[in-house]
Amino acid sequence: MTTVLFLGLGHMGGPMAANLAAAGHRVLGFDLVPEALEKARAAGVETVTDTAAAAAEADVVLTMLPHGRLVLDVYRGEDGDGGLLAAARPGTVFLDCSTIDVAEAREAAAAAEAAGMRAADAPVSGGQVGAEAGTLAFMVGASDEVYAEVLPLLEVMGARIVHCGAAGLGQAAKICNNMVLGITQIAVAEAFVLGERLGLQRQALYDVMSKASGQCWSLTTNCPVPGPVPGSPANRDFQPGFAGALMAKDLGLALAALDEQGVAADLGRLAQAKYAEYAAGEGAARDFSSIIEDIRASHTDRSEA
Numbered sequence: 001m002t003t004v005l006f007l008g009l010g011h012m013g014g015p016m017a018a019n020l021a022a023a024g025h026r027v028l029g030f031d032l033v034p035e036a037l038e039k040a041r042a043a044g045v046e047t048v049t050d051t052a053a054a055a056a057e058a059d060v061v062l063t064m065l066p067h068g069r070l071v072l073d074v075y076r077g078e079d080g081d082g083g084l085l086a087a088a089r090p091g092t093v094f095l096d097c098s099t100i101d102v103a104e105a106r107e108a109a110a111a112a113e114a115a116g117m118r119a120a121d122a123p124v125s126g127g128q129v130g131a132e133a134g135t136l137a138f139m140v141g142a143s144d145e146v147y148a149e150v151l152p153l154l155e156v157m158g159a160r161i162v163h164c165g166a167a168g169l170g171q172a173a174k175i176c177n178n179m180v181l182g183i184t185q186i187a188v189a190e191a192f193v194l195g196e197r198l199g200l201q202r203q204a205l206y207d208v209m210s211k212a213s214g215q216c217w218s219l220t221t222n223c224p225v226p227g228p229v230p231g232s233p234a235n236r237d238f239q240p241g242f243a244g245a246l247m248a249k250d251l252g253l254a255l256a257a258l259d260e261q262g263v264a265a266d267l268g269r270l271a272q273a274k275y276a277e278y279a280a281g282e283g284a285a286r287d288f289s290s291i292i293e294d295i296r297a298s299h300t301d302r303s304e305a
Contacts, residue, residue, distance in 0.1 A: 001025055002153060005058035005084075007051065007074060008098070009036040011240065012124065013064035015131040016097070016157045018043035023156040028054040052087035060093045060153065067249070068104030071096055075111050085115040092117050095150050097138075099123045099246075101253055102168045102175070105141065109167035118146045119167060122154060123174035125181075127222075127242045129231065135159040139177070141170035175257055178250040182271040182288075185218040185247075189292035192225050203228055224292040233287035241287030248272075248279035 002025045006017040009031035021027045021044035029045040031037050037047045048054040051074075055061055061084055065071050075094065077083030085094070094112040096105065096119075105121040112119035120142030130136040136158035140147055147163045154161045164173045191214065195205040206228035210220050222241075223229035233241040240246075251272035258265050275283075278294050 002059045003028065003057055004153065005048075005051065005054045005061045006030070006045070006064070007062070008064035008066075009033075009040045009045070010064070011128045012131045013097075014040055014043070015128070016064065016124075016136070017045050019131075019134045019157050020153065021045050025153070025156070028058065030054070051084060055084040055087040055092070056089060058088065058092060060095055060150065061088060062095045062153075063098055065096075065098045068098070068100030068108070071098055071100055071108055072104060072111070075108055082115075085112060085117060088117060090116040093146060093149060094119045095153070096121050097124055099174055099178075099250055099253070100171060102171045102257060105171040106168040109141075118143075118149075120146050120150050121168060121170040122150065123170055124158070125174065125177055126158070128240065129221075130159075131157070138162070139164050139170040139173035141165060141167050141172070171253075172257070175250060175254040178247070179254040179265070179268045179271070181218065182247055182251050182254075182275055183267050184216045185222065185224070185289055186271055186274060186291060186295070188214075188216065188218045189224045189289070189295050192292060193295050218289070222287075222289045224289040233289055234292075238286040238290035238293075240285070241289070244275060244279040244283035244286055244288045244290065247288035248275040248284075251275050 004020055004025055005028045007030045009017055009029050014036055017027050017029050017040055027045045028048045029040045030048050030051050041047050063071055063074060075083050075085050094117050096108060109119035120140055122138045122140045124136045124138055126136040134157055137160040138154045138158045140161060140163050151161060164170050202225045209215060223232040224234050226234045233239060254268055255272045258268060278291055283290060
């Protein structure tokens with residue numbers, strides 16, 4: 001049994017922590033949202049209010065947080081108090097499953113190692129459905145030794161774990177993957193809107209594309225129209241899932257990396273701009289596949305012009 005301090009019990013972190021607890025690990029959970037704590041307790045997680053004291057008991061400190069600056073503040077402390085790095089026992093593994101900037105991931109790992117800890121970045125793919133089912137994909141940046149140590153925990157929460165290399169390279173793989181995801185979700189949405197205008201039934205178009213060269217996750221799992229894939233967010237009024245604000249954030253991380261590395265990536269840049277605009281409004285809280293509604297509205301506007 002491993003003792004895990006799990007910080008961030010939201011749509012993704014909550015089910016991940018619950019799966020660890022169900023597998024027999026001791027999970028000490030923390031979140032700022034009372035409802036998240038209550039749900040975690042019902043799933044067998046021991047909720048805590050003193051994260052420093054909990055870190056002193058933990059073998060692994062696992063973070064699932066909204067952005068990199070918060071991860072760094074948790075590690076080092078906002079007020080120069082050393083944060084959880086100062087509270088944890090030497091050798092504790094700091095495992096960050098958030099999606100953050102590559103440079104921030106490397107900074108977090110360096111801070112952990114300088115404090116006598118060990119570190120890994122392991123962002124996830126698979127959405128809330130994957131978190132609940134324990135079928136997430138993890139992209140891991142860590143030394144071989146730390147990877148081997150965290151692998152049993154990741155295997156509880158996920159179905160596919162890939163060791164991508166040293167610190168930060170898990171995040172690098174994640175932003176590359178999500179750039180593809182953002183592009184393909186827009187492409188699938190555009191295809192359905194075009195099909196509708198041409199008189200195609202949604203199911204017929206799905207039956208063709210899902211077995212042809214247009215097949216992709218954005219179609220066969222996250223289909224943006226109700227009906228063909230019963231479990232997709234389109235069948236529940238686009239409740240996330242993976243919210244538009246998170247896709248906009250991830251594509252923003254990809255854009256920063258594109259600029260830093262001097263990569264053109266025209267489609268990635270267009271997808272980033274489209275999701276940034278969409279997430280500035282009601283798309284922020286809806287599943288990112290709801291971008292199809294924006295595409296439909298844009299078509300209507302052009303038709304009336």
